[in-house]
Amino acid sequence: MARGSARNFQPTPPPAAALDELAADAAGRIESLAGCYLVRLDRIDPPGAGVDVHYDGTLRVSTADALLAVSGDLYVHRVSGAAGAKEPDPAAGIPIFPRDDYRFYVRGISFVPDAGDPPAVDFEFELHAFDQASGAWADLGLRRVTLRPVADTGGHPLEGIVLSSSGESVGRLRATRVSPALRRAVIEIDRVPKLERPFDNGSGTKWETVFEQVGWDLTVERGNSNIAEPSGEFWTDAELHQTMLKQRRRAELDSEWRYHLLCVRRLHSTQRGLMYDNAATDSNDVPREGIGIGTGWIPDEPFWGPLVGRRFGEATSSYFRTALHEIGHAMGLQHNVADFGVMNTTDVLAKRATQPAFPDNALWAFAADDRHRLRHLPDPWVRPGGIPFGQSFASAPIADEAAAEAPPGIRLEVEPLLEVVPLGAPVRVEFRLSNQSRRRVEGPASLNVRDGAVRGHVIDPAGVARAFLPLLRCVDADETRMLKPQETLSHGVTLLRGGDGALFPIPGVHRIVIEVSWRTDQGMATMSGETSVIVTGPETREHAVAAHRMLSIPNAMLTLVLGGDHLEDGVSTIRRALDCEQLTEHVAWIEAKRLAVPFFDRPARLEKAVALLDETTVMSQAEISRAAAIVEEARPRVAAQAAVAGLADAADAEGSSGEAIACDRLTALLQTKVTNQPVADPVRTEVEAL
């Protein structure tokens, strides 16, 4: 695991190539720890309220695909409640807990066993609280525990005290490895009489084969073979749903993850198969319990190749693939065109086949990112009866893919431009990625947020995390280049708002986590760095009003990024902040940049823009670089205007002269900036060249 000088959140080491570099016994230790653990988290001190409540759950340690990743889920257990004092039995294998008891997701950050036999494990994780009502998770922050082997802890051979990020003891965690698999589930296959059931692809690949790759212990049950057709050949979604509710063998989703598959002749809603159990069809409000597949469709268009003219149920390979695909939807997966794996659509496989031809181009595996999701998405996302289908993956926490270790010697440093900012002000954060090794290493081509390598989140004083992503993203993302020894990439980001709302909505200390990702030969390398700022409360009524607008008007952020005159509420919000004594220096550049750039028929207003700026104006180095570019673009225009004005009237000459003066003033201001605040060499060079 790479550790930067800043806080490094690269999770779950040591994956891929790093495993090969370890001594064989170390690699063996990690492999031996893989699997599902039954965990119990108890309150330790002080006793009193809540003493009859603890949390049970699972912890999943996966090393498949040469990657190490760790995640877990915690469910409340009231000793005095319905479950009583009865604890899950480790001998019973992977435990299943009631859905309503779900409370926390454990997002593994690092998992480092020592050389002991059996080893103790330093485990660091983020704890995410789940709100059943909204379906949202809140990041409660970091926790650490050293799990040590102990002789007798009531059947849990590993135990440790969980510490908060401030070092406070928050619980005792006990863990028992209960299975080499990560999750378990049952698929019940019912059918209309005589129809084919999709048990395999005809070439030896079965359900168990595909799900072994994702660490699921899957049991396939031959269910009812005598399902009656309610109204003929074609089945509506409602008929599929009602039949599932009536005919499935078991419906105790709080003690078993059971997915229902129904084979019928034809589907009213589609040709091959669908996951019908969501939205209006889900009459019992228990989503993702069942799927339907049809055997009777006969393809007739040439791109279906050898399937043309055959009943779909006879096309064993494609029919089985459709069943896998729909069950993938029931497990919360969406379409995935990354490869020709299970969650790509059959149409895409047929229409985009090259060599091998369709249907032999089907891959009998989920794509790498879907494999990771099936192993490590929170339980409510994947289990039947969990959260409804239709949320984006960005809305749930997940243990990082840890697909590749960041190359040795790479360091990420993150720091705020100002440590103290008033409520409502944008927060500027600078970050540097440096190659401190003596050899060239692959890194991202750019740290420009628009290039897609940088993202992050802000955790407010209440522990609520809000993500920010590139607002503008270039098409050529994921580009990499070789970083020379000692080379440093620098950039900055101005933060105000993300997809979850205002990023700094309340006074207090906010943690800012920056993640930089880039693709390497071994997969995605990710490094994270963290810093913090303190947001001060409103000082005056005027400040409170201006801050409220900055925090509540989404277009303020769009105006910050895009500029232009078209977002009237965004522009007026920035202007209001400009008139506020506490915010003016923080937003002056935002308004100046907007004015300095032409917008349709409006010419650049450089004089007005520069009049807003002085030495107190807060500007990140990215903004200094942008200002230098504006001066550079303006110089030829100003020179041309001056030349024309010299031959025309005096008023124009005066205006041109004013713009020339503005260029000079802005240049002088930028030169002062690069003298007084740390900037990267390329930015200094840009300014000095003006």
Place this chain on the structure above:
Amino acid sequence: MTQKPKPGKRNPAQPAADEDLVGTWVREERDEAPYPDELTFEADGIYRGKMAPGSRTASKLDVGVFDRLDETSIRMSTATDRDETFSLDTSADRLQLTDEEGTKLSYTRSPEAGATVAERSSDEGSAPDEKTGTDPAHEGEWMP
């Protein structure tokens, strides 16, 4: 007995032109509907829909096939593989789809694929999430 309608199919005798659809379209509205902010129709009958970065909602139209049934209707496979038929109204640079519930979706033709969705990024975030633990139903529980 009422005859159940069967999935529609384009009449080969009346082929509908897809040329006016092929390309990338950017949604004009900004709302919570689970429809893509960017929709690309390919010449081979595959479409792809993208939500703006950071969206909490997945697109109901993520990737699948489309079939132009006639000049005013199009069938598209959805994120759960259900086929749905949309009313269609196209002009040179505008596309309007109306789903089976009557939701109208207006798109403008994008000159450049890939860029515009990001520019319209969904910064209209939801209200800050409340931490759990304060609900009376959670009484007695503690925050580890």
